[in-house]
Amino acid sequence: MRPHERGRRVGVTGIGVVSSFGDDATLFWEAISAGRCGIATNDFLPDKLPGVRTAAFVSGYDPARHFSAAQADRLAAFTQFAMVAAREAVRDAGLEVPMPNGDRAAIIIGTSGGGVEVQEEGYHRLFERNLSSVSPTTVMRAMYNAPASQLSMAFGIRGPVLCTSTACSSAGHAIALAYWLVRGGVVDVAVCGGSELVRNFGVLKAWEAMRVLSKGLCRPFSAERDGCVLGEGAGIVVLEDLDGAHRRGAKVYCEMVGAGMSSDASDLIMPNVEGPSLAMRAALADGGLSSGDIDHINAHGTGTERNDVVEAEAINRVFGEHTAGIWVSATKSMHGHGLGAAGGLEFAATCLAVHHQLVPPTINVEETDPQCRVTLVRNVARPRPIRAAMSNSLAFGGLNTSLVVAQA
Amino acid sequence: MEPSETEAGILEIFQKNATPSEEKPLTRSTSISELGIASIDIYEILFAIEDRFGIEIDEKDFTIGVDTTIGDLLSYVEGRQHSSLAS
Helix, strand or coil: CCCHHHCCCEEEEEEEEEECCECCHHHHHHHHHCCCCCCEECCCCCCCCCCCCEEECCCCCCHHHCCCHHHHHCCCHHHHHHHHHHHHHHHHHCCCCCCCCHHHEEEEEECCCCCHHHHHHHHHHHHHCCCCCCCCCHHHHHCCCHHHHHHHHHHCCCCCEEEECCHHHHHHHHHHHHHHHHHCCCCCEEEEEEEECCCCHHHHHHHHHHCCECCCCCCCCECCCCCECEECEEEEEEEEEHHHHHHCCCCCCEEEEEEEEEECCCCCCCCCCHHHHHHHHHHHHHCCCCCCCCCEEECCCCCCHHHHHHHHHHHHHHHHHHHHHCEEECCHHHHCECHHHHHHHHHHHHHHHHHHCEECCECCCCCECCCCCCEECECCCEECCCCEEEEEEEECCCEEEEEEEECC | CCCCHHHHHHHHHHHHHHCCCCCCCCCCCCECHHHCCCHHHHHHHHHHHHHHHCCCCCCCCCCCCCCCEHHHHHHHHHHHHHHHHHC
16 A cells, blocks of 8 residues: 555655634644634625625734734735744644755745735736836735745755645645655655635635625535635645654654646636546555545535536546545535635645544535535544545646545 | 934834844934845835835935935935925
8 A cells, every 4th residue: 555666655744724713723623623614704895895705714813923024014915824834834843943954855835826915006006096116025025936935945945945826726736746756755854735815805806706606605515505615824734754754753644645636628617527536546546545545535625516516426436336435525614715725724634634533524514415426524523544535626727636645 | 303204204114124233223324235134125115215205216316325324315305305395
């Protein structure tokens, strides 16, 4: 089962989260394992955003707790979220900062929209106030690689440092690439995940216009589902050469054993069954696993009509007779759809599920939609032995990732 | 003498961006180049001053050299304020 022949074994040794449950991975796990809903009525310009009824905005976050006023001025919100979560993950892993072997470490942080509020501030000056200039720090704050670069400086990491931007699979791609870098021996440690700001007028207007948002709660795989609910924040993990982690006596949440990527190559918005099937199969093959080895899937599960049917069908296609024995959850029902952060938040949830041997629930579901033939863990977390678990991300643009972790 | 509103505003902007030492507080005679501020941060400070006082700092008229002090910048900003009032 273990992919020795594919390279080194990789452990997850640190987890950091910023979400609607606060700026802390412990708060995140306490909330989702208790089935608490982090979604609330939209309080951001509700009169101007009639189509955005609910959201899971970051709460309990105070920049002054993490940055000086001058620092915060230089950091877009998505960079702040990434830095807070990454600091937590690195602290949790017990790694020394600055890292003594920083040239043997990598950072890959995904985002879908980057520093959207910085761009908006510039446009506001140019087009609304008719001013002739924008802040000289516009580029350095708005650029998608700002979190990766800031973290490189903060941690003294000098190896591969980059960003992925593939909409809702941004973090999935980041974690998959980082996993392969560690497994292949290119680096010994990787800080990876995703970050996103959603509480922004332009972002919310764009999502409102797509008419995919729920009028209330997010109910993935439920017969009553009526769309997704946006969330935001950051989910960052530390991946590490497992032998090295054991040598330094680090706590290991779980072992990462496989990753898969695919593209639907058919439509930007409408997912097909073959694309996600391909990603899940690729992840199993990458880990030398068979369809009977997975006990839990943290589904992409957005709560939109189309996504959930397609993803459930893809799971059936890949896992066949084993499908009924796999406990599926969509934690977006609690923390919302974090876009570029989504794959990071859900990978964190999946690692913690394996670590605690507890499957978090899909909340707000009375009846599973009969069209979605999966064993859904509804409303209340349930303990079970989890040998291995998978986390899926299916992005607009038809880009899919599947990540697999196993009990350490 | 109490500093003018413009002087207080400029010092406040420098204070936020320059992290001055306790032994050498920022004054009119502080040399800007001695503060060791990165060029991008200097531009951001000038941008913040433009925003605060509703003026434009024209690089043809004002550049920061080795000896330029916060007082020099203050004089320039006050000059711009007066000229915009006069026009």
